[in-house]
């Protein structure tokens with residue numbers, strides 16, 4: 001050993017491969033050096049010795065791939081790394097042990113490169129929720145066939161360690177429900193509307209000007225970003241195959257300031273929740289604006305913050321709150337996944353072997369049972385409230401509380417907002433009742449409902 005080591009030092013230049021063999025370092029190839037990629041470099045450099053101590057080996061970036069070679073990367077000199085133009089070539093390179101995918105997108109280069117890495121026997125760490133929501137089961141199988149990790153903590157709620165908590169800390173529990181505020185943009189908008197008494201459109205415009213919301217915000221405010229995260233949480237919680245296409249999705253674009261105020265008067269706040277829950281009809285996966293009781297912990301999660309709560313049979317209730325986006329919180333999760341690999345902790349992506357993930361059995365939304373907030377613009381004349389009450393009674397819907405406001409427009413007495421909260425009822429009954437109210441001409445505009453989550 002002694003003579004070989006001496007020969008190594010004296011007879012040849014020390015190559016990257018030689019250093020790797022001598023130090024047992026874990027070599028990373030990072031594809032995508034945008035906000036999160038730069039955050040990962042920041043973290044790995046700032047905490048290099050601590051991370052090496054904690055993992056028992058150094059973690060080094062050896063190669064990178066990004067759109068532009070000349071872009072500024074938060075002051076990092078990327079010339080020190082081997083450059084790849086093609087993420088697939090980086091994924092297959094002998095210079096790396098772990099492929100860190102920070103490109104994004106459900107298909108295209110991200111998918112091709114992740115598949116290439118897994119096929120080449122490289123561990124994968126990704127922040128790509130769209131990729132996992134659409135191809136999670138197939139990629140998990142591929143990872144297992146190759147005996148490598150597919151880690152995705154950063155894909156679900158940014159800096160919140162919910163994947164690890166569910167995969168490891170709750171491994172002995174049966175999960176009953178997992179739910180959360182999974183989109184910071186929506187939470188920011190709803191929080192501002194409530195706190196400042198402003199309309200949705202006005203707050204959205206400001207959020208875009210401040211860079212909190214995307215120029216095309218549909219993906220966030222339409223609930224699709226949150227649904228990607230729900231798809232991953234469902235598989236982790238219930239051991240089912242990932243099924244994004246079956247998720248019921250409603251965004252926050254129709255929530256009015258009046259809804260927020262009415263809900264407030266009745267003891268609730270409105271949040272965009274993502275929920276996965278086992279019912280007698282199957283597993284509900286849903287994303288929609290939701291009334292949550294003001295005294296529930298999740299009601300206090302405001303602004304850009306995310307939170308994920310789990311009801312589990314032994315651990316009971318827990319909730320993790322934190323930043324769901326941003327360079328450093330997301331980098332924190334990416335690096336935690338890398339550290340696991342460095343420590344030799346390789347677990348099935350969704351907590352159980354991919355071949356044992358059960359087909360997802362969808363619960364129909366019509367079979368959903370819960371409370372509802374209903375907003376009606378009733379004609380302001382005798383008998384309308386009685387007619388509505390009778391329709392609800394015919395559908396076996398029991399009313400918990402009612403608020404009738406004055407006329408919508410001062411001095412005009414044609415219509416009046418009529419708000420009610422129901423006891424738990426079947427969604428199919430609620431839809432039938434609202435259809436009748438509309439069809440029989442009791443309301444001047446389309447009746448609206450918002451689901452209530454019992455917490």
Ligand code: HSE
Nearest residue numbers: 183184185225324325
């Ligand atoms: N756009 C997301 C949000 C962060 O607003 O929370 C990334 O999923």
